[in-house]
Amino acid sequence: MADPTPVLDDLRAESDELDRLVTGLGAAQWALPTPAPGWTVAHQIAHLAWTDRSSVLAVTDRDAFAREVEKALAAPGDFVDNGAEEGAAQPPGQLLADWRTGRDALQQALRAAPAGARFPWYGPPMAAASMATARLMETWAHGLDVADALGAEPVPTDRLRHIVRLGVRTRDFAFGVHGLPTPFEEFRVELRSPSGQLWTYGPEDAADRVTGSAYDFCLLVTQRAHRADLGLRAEGPDADRWLDVAQAFAGPPGSGRPPKGTAS
Known part of the structure; x- marks a missing residue:
């Protein structure tokens, strides 16, 4: 435990x-x-x-x-x-x-x-x-909204590792809550932490992969930014679909945030 x-x-x-x-x-x-x-x-x-x-x-x-x-x-x-x-x-x-x-x-x-x-x-x-x-996830995500309102610039820390792990573990939930079939195979997830470490999850030889920064991944799974505004990369159709529906929080599908430069 x-x-x-x-x-x-x-x-x-x-x-x-x-x-x-x-x-x-x-x-x-x-x-x-x-x-x-x-x-x-x-x-x-x-x-x-x-x-x-x-x-x-x-x-x-x-x-x-x-x-x-x-x-x-x-x-x-x-x-x-x-x-x-x-x-x-x-x-x-x-x-x-x-x-x-x-x-x-x-x-x-x-x-x-x-x-x-x-x-x-x-x-x-x-x-x-x-x-x-x-x-922690909620405190960080709502803190981003507060910082945005106050014009403050958040500084990412390696505390994000907890949110990353939660985001990876809730993959199947995100598919299910959107009424989509759950992928059978695990994904490979490789994310660069704020301190420069590489955080990895899933088998190295997985066909579907997600790579990018841990900060961008956390923005995605807390729906604080639109996928189009993030530097995450998906390989494989299931991983690509995941980046469209990912959410690490409980409840119904969130509406997310619109891409920058568009009306909400």
């Missing part, structure tokens, strides 16, 4: 980096629009805070989390947006404090979780390492 400590450490570092970006913002900056339609900087942080709270419930109070799932099933199209809207309506100082409290509580809960434990979620149950990886 995977030791969650490394990804929990990286989740903390990723959260702290985003925290530094939003600390000290004025009310006008919290209200800036981000690339996600209808979502401001405040909505992005509110969504992270809301998901952290849900994660803590999943780890510490299954009955309370089950009630949250019932609410989601009752309003499947609005549940996430409603949570972000509610949080974004708070004063920025309170929103920031709530996010900090929730993510610290999640760190403590996951570090204290029994080895091998699995926790309910809106999708399949997750182990501690998997839940931390999902939280």
Whole structure:
């Protein structure tokens, strides 16, 4: 079973980096629009805070989390947006404090979780390492949207390795959620990390391959950039199709982002 400590450490570092970006913002900056339609900087942080709270419930109070799932099933199209809207309506100082409290509580809960434990979620149950990886992915992706709104330039780090691994592991899910047949054979994935390492997955002799930068791959699987704007290369028809549908997050197919220079 995977030791969650490394990804929990990286989740903390990723959260702290985003925290530094939003600390000290004025009310006008919290209200800036981000690339996600209808979502401001405040909505992005509110969504992270809301998901952290849900994660803590999943780890510490299954009955309370089950009630949250019932609410989601009752309003499947609005549940996430409603949570972000509610949080974004708070004063920025309170929103920031709530996010900090929730993510610290999640760190403590996951570090204290029994080895091998699995926790309910809106999708399949997750182990501690998997839940931390999902939280890191979301923190990084929503942090990109915040940075875009503020005109900041994100600096990629090798913390992306967790998102890359998640993106590779969710290949079959991405095909399935788009109603496509799952490829029978594994793909070869070769990605250059921010520090210059080569991260590889799958058999060396695979017929279908994906190559490029880890940063571009993470942008793709979190749907923060259109494939046409990335330097990823696919060899083989199934790998090519994957780059059109890839998503590392649970739920229905995302709408993604339009290519640069086109209307959304």
